[in-house]
Amino acid sequence: xxxLSAKRPPAPLHADMPARPVEVTAPEDSARERANHPGMxxxxxxxxxxxxxxxxxxxxxxxxxxxDLHFHYGKFHALRGITLPVYExxxxxxxxxxxxxxxxxxxxxxxxxxxxADTRYGGxxxxxxxxxxxxxxxxxxxxxxxxxxxxxxxxxxxxxxIFENVAxxxxxxxxxxxxxxxxxxxxxxxxxxIWEETKxxxxxxxxxxxxxxxxxxxxxxxLACDPEMILFDEPTSALDPSATLRIExxxxxxxxxxxxxxxxxxxxxxxxxxxxxAFMYLGELVExxxxxxxxxxPAQKLTEEYITGRFG
Amino acid sequence: xxxxxxxxxxxxxxxxxxxxxxxxxNVRLGERVAEALLLxxxxxxxxxxxxxxxxxxxxxxxxxxxxxxxxxxxxREWTPLFADAKFGIAPLVAxxxxxxxxxLLLAVPVGTVxxxxxxxxxxxxxxxxxxxxxxxxxxxxxxxxxxxxLLLVIPALQWIASKVFxxxxxxxxxxxxxxxxxxMIVPYVASLSEDAMRSVxxxxxxxxxxxxxxxxxxxxxxxxxxxISGVTAAYILAISRALGETMVVAIAAGNRPTLTANPLQPxxxxxxxIVQVSLGDQQHGSIGYQSIFAAGLTLMLxxxxxxxxxxxxxxRFREAY
Numbered sequence: 133x134x135x136l137s138a139k140r141p142p143a144p145l146h147a148d149m150p151a152r153p154v155e156v157t158a159p160e161d162s163a164r165e166r167a168n169h170p171g172m173x174x175x176x177x178x179x180x181x182x183x184x185x186x187x188x189x190x191x192x193x194x195x196x197x198x199x200d201l202h203f204h205y206g207k208f209h210a211l212r213g214i215t216l217p218v219y220e221x222x223x224x225x226x227x228x229x230x231x232x233x234x235x236x237x238x239x240x241x242x243x244x245x246x247x248x249a250d251t252r253y254g255g256x257x258x259x260x261x262x263x264x265x266x267x268x269x270x271x272x273x274x275x276x277x278x279x280x281x282x283x284x285x286x287x288x289x290x291x292x293x294i295f296e297n298v299a300x301x302x303x304x305x306x307x308x309x310x311x312x313x314x315x316x317x318x319x320x321x322x323x324x325x326i327w328e329e330t331k332x333x334x335x336x337x338x339x340x341x342x343x344x345x346x347x348x349x350x351x352x353x354x355l356a357c358d359p360e361m362i363l364f365d366e367p368t369s370a371l372d373p374s375a376t377l378r379i380e381x382x383x384x385x386x387x388x389x390x391x392x393x394x395x396x397x398x399x400x401x402x403x404x405x406x407x408x409x410a411f412m413y414l415g416e417l418v419e420x421x422x423x424x425x426x427x428x429x430p431a432q433k434l435t436e437e438y439i440t441g442r443f444g
Numbered sequence: 445x446x447x448x449x450x451x452x453x454x455x456x457x458x459x460x461x462x463x464x465x466x467x468x469x470n471v472r473l474g475e476r477v478a479e480a481l482l483l484x485x486x487x488x489x490x491x492x493x494x495x496x497x498x499x500x501x502x503x504x505x506x507x508x509x510x511x512x513x514x515x516x517x518x519x520r521e522w523t524p525l526f527a528d529a530k531f532g533i534a535p536l537v538a539x540x541x542x543x544x545x546x547x548l549l550l551a552v553p554v555g556t557v558x559x560x561x562x563x564x565x566x567x568x569x570x571x572x573x574x575x576x577x578x579x580x581x582x583x584x585x586x587x588x589x590x591x592x593x594l595l596l597v598i599p600a601l602q603w604i605a606s607k608v609f610x611x612x613x614x615x616x617x618x619x620x621x622x623x624x625x626x627x628m629i630v631p632y633v634a635s636l637s638e639d640a641m642r643s644v645x646x647x648x649x650x651x652x653x654x655x656x657x658x659x660x661x662x663x664x665x666x667x668x669x670x671x672i673s674g675v676t677a678a679y680i681l682a683i684s685r686a687l688g689e690t691m692v693v694a695i696a697a698g699n700r701p702t703l704t705a706n707p708l709q710p711x712x713x714x715x716x717x718i719v720q721v722s723l724g725d726q727q728h729g730s731i732g733y734q735s736i737f738a739a740g741l742t743l744m745l746x747x748x749x750x751x752x753x754x755x756x757x758x759x760r761f762r763e764a765y
Contacts, residue, residue: 244653244654247649247650247653249568274656274657274658275656277654277655277656278655278656281654281655281656282650282654284647284650284651286647288648288650288651289651290648290651290652290666290669290670291648291670292669300652300655300657300665301655301656304655304656304657304661305656350651353651353655354654357655357656
């Protein structure tokens, strides 16, 4: 097992390896297991069957590959063998009815479940370019979270100033010079599309911002950690429509810099922002396709019933 | 409202399914009695407080007819029971402050660390045992703590002082009394601070962890500042407890008013003095008798000052979530 470093690998991503189609990236044993595992009802999109609009996955590098991922809360088997690629610099949306395991799946990527007792991972999520299984017990979740950050459902700024909120991540990483911190904070706030609104009030308490501003601050806060991937857990469900739209625009802008995995309750949101969509149901992956195709011509009947609002 | 809806309503009213007048006739006696009792309870607690303050002030006024306020505040000796009586409150205030300070120097850090451990580190099972056990400590009568100080802690301190520092520590001193008092208030600080820390929303912790914070960083950089308001309240309560504590200091601090800031010396606190006089045979209305009211008033004002200071500190450093 290779180790995970807290720093972003210096080499350009994938310079040393060819573009990986899904099948190649899975470790051998997992691939074998998957052959016996009928849990996934449709193979990931294959080259040649893509819409013209979306680039063929074969040419797309994979940031993280989940293979036969299982997760247990005590005796409850919450994820039942999820196999799903997360393409680099693309937005992948996870949709499905409440309790389908989409948030549980998302939280495996930064090992958030480790905070709670009696939880267990099985299978693998291989993170590239390190090519390590991040749900393995030998992985340090702290180092992992330094590289994969998260934005939560309800905006959760710390009860500190706007500046201190954004400086939190850099400080954890040992940045202590005032000048450097200021630069990092400004960069992150610009990245979070909230610099103009906050530049004159950096010392105000973050709780004086509106809900939508708080959520953009939280995005900025996670950007200040220079993540390779950001996990969004229903980031707009506590926001009004116009704030939602701003967050969605922001996610589209961020796509060039980071890989995004987003859980959403809102199918319109999935179709607006994401490049790929995965539909989950009862802890299993039902269908994974380029977003347009999943919504226009779903391959599974269950998917069709869900997206047409017949249940969920 | 649309016309149709209005007419339906009119129709319903007109049909008058429930007959009977809406005029106030029912007295609801039970309600009234309950209200009166609640009001009485509320009023009586206020009345008792006012009464106590009234008596303190009243008796103090007659005390200050005999003793000039300036003497009370500036003289360096407190000997109201002697023939050659001196009425400088300073030695008692010093004794009170020194024992309180010693107690806080122990209770605040220990209590804070214990509460942090309970709130952020201890597994749920352990916490469910430790916290009640800790709270049980506050059920120990303070007189027991007093003897604990006198018979165990101070002899131990004397042994250490003579062996390590070749210092002859008096058999009662403010250090021993203060330390035991500190042990006594650790449960208060720990329990109240833990409540404050645990009420910090989980999503703030998750936010910190999600950025790669360790448990320690989450605890001290996010949870502690967010709970500072409640934690300060715990400290203020600890100060009030220490200022007002009587038995431990009466037993173990030595009962001789001494103006000193050295905790190794014996001294008397305001409370210990009040006990001493109350137990004695001071004549009602004598100057010695009245002096305890002046001392009591001083103690109350000190507690009040700390409470007010705490209130402002809390507002100043508040990190509301």
